[in-house]
Amino acid sequence: MSCGNADLLVRALPAARRTRQRGAVLHVLVDCSDFVSAQQLHALTTADGIGVGLTTVYRTLRELEAYGRVDVVRDDAGERLYRLRPFGRHxxxxxxxxxxxxxxxxxxxxxxxxxxxxxxxxxxxxxxxxxxxxxxxxxxxxxxxxxxxxxx
Amino acid sequence: MSCGNADLLVRALPAARRTRQRGAVLHVLVDCSDFVSAQQLHALTTADGIGVGLTTVYRTLRELEAYGRVDVVRDDAGERLYRLRPFGRHxxxxxxxxxxxxxxxxxxxxxxxxxxxxxxxxxxxxxxxxxxxxxxxxxxxxxxxxxxxxxx
DNA sequence: AATAGAAATGGTATTCATTTTCATATATGG
DNA sequence: CCATATATGAAAATGAATACCATTTCTATT
CATH class of the missing domain: 3.30.1490.190 (Ferric-uptake regulator, C-terminal dimerisarion domain)
Structure with a gap:
């Protein structure tokens, strides 16, 4: 279980209140060893039974990106894929x-x-x-x- | 005038018939010393009075890309920008x-x-x-x- | 030149990721 | 518990890129 890790990340966000939704997104993200899209994250949190709105998923990812917590690539279709940055540096x-x-x-x-x-x-x-x-x-x-x- | 150059490029396309539209797209591309989007190319050909359909612009660009005639980057919004490859190599x-x-x-x-x-x-x-x-x-x-x- | 058939065109409709809006819900400090 | 700044999310909007397909236009061949 990587709950602790996700908790750390929630704290890493700046103005961040600790909300169920942000926690869920981060939790899934921690469990993904690989790049995932916003849509996938949305599906995964839904599958987890936590159901985070698509808007919130996008918002959280944008924040993580702004604070350098994730690396981003684009797939062939131009869709953005996210992956947690192991430690600090990109x-x-x-x-x-x-x-x-x-x-x-x-x-x-x-x-x-x-x-x-x-x-x-x-x-x-x-x-x-x-x-x-x-x-x-x-x-x-x-x-x-x-x-x-x-x-x- | 860079008509000759554009002509060469038309020929560079594989199955390519020499059409007015493809010529127009290539002509504008040759005149652009920098990256342009499909939408811009569409606007430019329209401004040139040649009016090439958006579909054709996209099609031509895809072909040029497939045959290695253009370099492609994405801007912040994820829009694809095209630029002619000076000579062969990317x-x-x-x-x-x-x-x-x-x-x-x-x-x-x-x-x-x-x-x-x-x-x-x-x-x-x-x-x-x-x-x-x-x-x-x-x-x-x-x-x-x-x-x-x-x-x- | 005429013709046939393959290839190209382009208006329209569609797709789909991402963003915006805004009314509602909920963390959190006092 | 209260106040309120902040977060959420459903629905609508946006916009690039693609699919569809009826029409037009090259081009090789006779």
Missing amino acids: RHYLVCRSCGRSRAVDAEVVEAWVDEIGESAGFDAVEHTVELTGICATCRSATPPLAGGGEQ | RHYLVCRSCGRSRAVDAEVVEAWVDEIGESAGFDAVEHTVELTGICATCRSATPPLAGGGEQ
Whole structure:
């Protein structure tokens, strides 16, 4: 159970009153080891029997984002996906296009590169988005060989 | 005049028939030195008096994207913005959040990093998105100094 | 040039994530 | 317990992107 963790997060929100709904969203989020959409979170809280309004889900996610508690990526359809930030600093992820599973990757190289680019271009307040997708080893080997098996 | 350039691009599309509309979209795209949205392109062709249907604009952009003729980024609202790829290879950009102007940046470091990450994680067909935004020098100096004078 | 058929077009309707509105409910400090 | 600032959520609005499909227009072929 990760209730304690979720509690911590509720406190992490600024003006936050401790409400049942926010707790529910955070609880589900803590239990998700991977990126989830607002719609999924809504469905999950509903399934949990806690029923949080869609509006509140979106609101909570926006707050979490504003306070740097989550990382955000967009899927192919442009839908925003959220994932709790393990600890403070933002991270970049490699996401499998087949199963959707993601893993954080080491991106210091990129962070350094970003700084340098910004500086040499004379830009201030440089922000960056990096998204990696691919097909993970598991999915590749699980996939029926497209040409081999034979259609009948 | 960049008609020749646009012509070349029409030819670059695969099954492409040379139509007035596609020509118009490409023509406007060539004239745009920066990222534009589908909606903007639609408005621009209309302003040009050529009037291309929104559907066709989207279709053309999707094709251009599929054939690697344009780079795509998303703005804050999640809207897709398109920009012609100077020559073949995809590029990454540093976009000013204030004036919207963008410049291509040197990203070989990142390309190499991506390859390495993909390989070491055992992922196939790794694709990446990198977006940089900031405030360009021009905009910064044009902006009234927010903190410089000191709060009193 | 005429023609047939494939491809392209575009107005309209639809989808769907996200935001806004606003009336109601509920935390929380005093 | 009370007051009230804050949070909630149903319903409506927004808006980009897509689907539908009847109509138009290329283009190869004769």
